Structure formats: structure tokens, C-alpha cells
Amino acid sequence: MNMRRLTAAALFGLPFACAAAGLGPSDFRSLAEPAILYDAPSKQGKPLFVIQRHTPVEVVVNIDRWTKVREPAGSLLWVERRVLAEKRTAIITTARADIRQKPEATAPLAFEAVKDVVLELTDKPADGWVRVKHRDGSTGYIRINQIWGL
Template sequence: MPKAMRGICLFAALALCAHAAQALEFRTAAKHGVVLYEAPSEKGRKLFTLSRATPLEVLVEQGDWLRVRDHKGSIAWIKKKDASAQRHLQVIKAGSVHREASAKSAVVFKTEPDLLLEMLENTKTGWLKVKHRDGLTGFVRIEEIWGL
């Protein structure tokens, strides 16, 4: 392979690796009744409102606004001040929260879709330590949640 072609291939490979290494950024609705807009302006059409702690994937930051996506794929704009850095997760399929990071450990509580959980720790083993709003804590499988 000619030297120039190797250089182009190496550059392309590095660019793809850099793109894949970018982590997703998530925020949560900071309060109940946060309004999401069609455009980054309060004059934009109001699309829907969110409950406190609903996780949102940040797509773009523009001044005092964030363009975000929810777990269903809806895209809208939110005022930056209405988004919190505190991490919450949304259950996407029914499952269980376990006492330990193991499916064989005792079940602390059952989950249903749309339940919101506070993320306490990413164990990097496929399990996340979470907290229910009632104070119960345990571990959930990453494939059962959205917002990580």
C-alpha cells in the first residue's frame, strides 16, 4: 500500500475511534413541569412537559438552551437552567432491583417501565447501583434502563 494511502487510512481510523470514544451526556429535568420547546426560545411552540428527574440525552448546547432527546426518541429544546446534572435513570422494561450486583441475589423491589431511579454508582460490570425515591437501594441491569 502506498505511503500516502496508509496515512489516509490511519487518519480515518483515528477519526472513527475518536468519534466512538465520545461519551453521551445526560441531564435530568430539575423540577416538575419543565417545558420542552420546538425551538430554542420561549416563543417557540411548547411540545410537552416533564416530571422532575426525567433523564434526557444532551445533543447540542446553544447559549442558554439544550437540544435533548428523551427515552422514546423525541427531540426538543429545554432551558439549560431547567436541567440538572444529578443522574437519574428511567426503567424501559419490567425487571428487578437486587440486593447485590447478581441476578442470584435477593430482589429488593420490582420495576415497571417509566419508573425513575437515582443512579448512585456505575459498577462497570453491567450493573448499576440505584436508589428508589422511597429510599430503597440495590442493583439493576443496564439493559433494563435508559439514561446511562
């Protein structure tokens, strides 16, 4: 096989290799209940800390009944797969965030939230904004650069 064909094969195979390695689009979930995060995929692993219900986590890899996740602070840890929910949430990463009534910087304020508040994602992001819902029922739009979990 000449170099040109080898390069083309490598380039066309790259998306499949990335997907197989888990390097494709991020897969975020939330926790259905408080969960213990471990250093290994086993209850014999060292329990490191408990993470709160509804916290978003990024799924990195699944092995049997365990999932390796990235938690909001960036650590890669293991959690039992059964505690993961399909419900999507995000966590505020800035000191304070304005949630607007419309996806516009000049729109009236719907509510404010502070760092580490968890919000439910109620729609897909568009044009740098995403619709969210607070646990008290308040809804609005937040800039995606102010949250983690997308």
C-alpha cells in the same frame, strides 16, 4: 500526500471529529424541575409538552441557553439549559424490573419497579448492573438492560 498517509490522518482524526460532533460517550442529565420541551431553541418555538422533574435526558448539543435533548421516548427536543441537573437518573423500560440486594441474578429481591419509574443512579455501571435508589429510599441493583439513562 499519498493515500496511506491520508487514511492514517483520517483514522487518527476520527475520535476528535466524533467528539466535536457529539458522537462520543453519551451525556445524560436529569431535570431539576418540570420543564417545557420545545421544537426550537427559543421561547418563541412551539412548546410541545412538559416533562417531569428527575426525568433523565440525553444531551445532544448546547447552544447558548438551550440544550437539545433526547427524551426517554426518543424524541429530540429543546429545553432551557438551566433546568438540567448533574444528578443522574434512569427510567425503567421494561414492564417490570427486579431490583436486587446485590448485583447478582440470584440475590434476594430488594424491591420491584414498573415501567417508567425513575430511579437515581448511585454508582457507575459494572458487569451489567448499576446501583440505584428509589425516591422512598430503597436501594439495590438493577440490570442495565432494563433502564434508559446511562
